Amino acid sequence: MITSIFNKSKPINFIIVFFITLLAFVIARKGLINEPFTMVFIVKQNILLFVAYISILLLDFIVNKNNLTLKNNYEVLLFSLFLLFITQTTNHSNVLISNFFVLLGLRRIVSLRSQKDVKKKLFDAAFWIAIAALFYFWAILFFALIILSLVLYTDNNIRHWIIPFLGVFTVFLMSVATSLLLYDNFFGILDISPETSYDFSNYNSLSYLIAITVLLSFGVWSSIFYLQNINKKKKAFRVSFKLIIIAAIISFLIVLQAPEKNGSEFLFLFAPLAIIITNYIEIIQDKWFKEVFLSVLVILPFVLLLL
Template sequence: MITSIFSKSKSINFIIVFFITLLAFVIARIRLVNEPITLIFILKQLAQLFICYISVLLLNFIANKNNLAVKNNYEILLFSLFLLLIVHTTSNTGIILSNFFILLGLRRIMSLWSQKDVKQKLFDAAFWIAIASLFYFWAILFFALIMISLILYPDNKLRHWIIPFMGVASVYVISVSASVIIYNNFFEIFDITPGVSYDFINYNSAKYLVAITLLISFGIWSSIFYSQNIKKKKKAFRASFKIIIFAVVIAFLIVLHAPKKDGSEFLFMFAPLAVIVSNYIEIIQDKWFKEVFLSLLIIIPFITLLL
């Protein structure tokens, strides 16, 4: 019954997803925010919620445009459930903005399969990823996706390998110019301290252990079948499916290197992981197992709210 609701694109699906996202957002504010409620505070929270909603729609667009989803909304459901699983992911403004720009960059990378406007897409992808790194330094690791895409989409044109670096350079020049105008200093606007921490003590709590176990176990299990199923996809889209796997790996590296491990760093994993798990759900043949699998993904995030 649950799978039948999200097996096709319906407006009710987006209403449910937006409600779950709102729930995660509100719970995070109740538990984590201690600021006085002012007009500026309210406007800031509304802006963050709006970006979360736009990120959901952007993920849905990427999945449908690149045939990553078979006319279902599992990926946005899972994305919202992951937000509820670790509500801290809705609390860090920098990471929310960074993840949004990463999705914009991923959208351009994915569209390379059409082999149209390649130079513009490469520049845009690098530009958005560079902007993302201004809000969260380690997001720059996603730049590797552009290089990987050039390998997966066989491209022997040297200029295509140079263009992404021009996109990053453009962001750097614009940022330095803005810093001079605003702060009268070349690098004041940058927050590029590449802090690293391997202290995982913050994850040593029931809610994090349950959440991380679910993400890793369900993610690895789904990835095995996801990888095996890639060869069944149309040749033009196979590279896009492979890029999603690399995106999860890069996001995992960001989690490992995050200087402050408060849970918000997991946000980078949610979009690509949602695509992988949703694809696995789609290929499950036994209806009862599909229902149980999806039910666990729905129930566990709500259980963690009680921990």
Template structure:
């Protein structure tokens, strides 16, 4: 029943995911809203919800454009359910913005598959990742993805390896210039926090433990099959799927290094995990097991709301 709804690309799927996202966002923001009821606060939160939903639309565009899943909408359902599992992800605006810019960079990076305008795409990717770093320092780790991609395409041209540094330098120069003009200070805009935290005491609650356990266990299980599935993909698309796997590893490291363990650090994991698990769901041949797998992912987030 559930799988039949999202098994095909239908407009109604976006409506369903919209309400899932709205529920997740409302659960996370109802308490702050009640503590500071005002028109400006309402419009501010509405704007952040638009950002959250735009993230899903951008994610779906990237997946469809690069054929990262078949013609279905499992990926957006999973992305929305991950939000519902950890609704705290919508509370940190810096992480939300950083995640969007990382995904813009991913979009350009995956387009290298065509091997057209390589330098421009590498430059664009570096700029997007650098802007993401301005919002959230540890997003700088995604620069590793650029060089990993060059290795996957066995690109030995020195110029292409230098281009990402040019993109990073461009954002740095523009940021310093803007900081001088606006604040009369060289590094006011680039006020980055390089701190890390390994204090996981915030996770010591039942909703956190269940949500993180599900993400980790289901993610690892799906990843095992994903690695096997990659070898069956067309040779031209294979690097794109490998990039997603490297992406999820970097996102996991980013979550570990996060200076604040408040749930928002898991946001970077949602996109690659949704793709990996979406591919796994597609590969399940037993209909009853596919329904069970998706049902658990669907029901548990709603149950967590009652804890």
């Protein structure tokens, strides 16, 4: 039933996905019900909801443009369901915006497979990731993805290795200039305090434990088959698939390093995890098992809302 709806790209799929995202967004804000609904508050929430929606569309664009999955909408469904699994991911504007810029950077990194406009893509990728780091410092770890892409493509052009650093430096200069204009100091707009925390006590609730266990177990299981099937992909696309699994690892490192474990840090993991699990769903031969596998991911977040 569920697989038959999302196994092809259709407009109705995005309506369902947007509804799930809206539900996650509303549930995350139930604690704000007693807050005054000022115009500023309403505008801010609408902007954040728009960022969440545009991130989903951007994920769909990245996947379709680079043939990271077959022509279906499983990845956007999974992304929206992950938001419902951990609704706190929609409740922190800095992480939502940072993740959006990370996706913009990922789009340029994955598109390096075409080997066209390489310099521009490298600069853009570093530029977007550096901006993402302004909103959430540990997003800077995705810069490693650019360097690893050059390694995987065995790029020996020295200029290509320098360009990403120029992209980061450009953002740094822009930030310093903006800080001087707005705050009359050099680093007022920069968040360059690499704080970390390994206190996971905030996850000690039943809903958190179930959500994290399901996401990680399904992710690890799917990753095993994902890695096994990379060599079956067309040679031109193999590096792109490798970059997705590396992005997932980097995202997991961000979760571990996050200075405040409030659940929002898992947002960085959702896009690569959605792509990895989608690839696994596509290779499942037994229709009943595919239906059960996807049904668990669909039904469980709604059940967790009752806890």
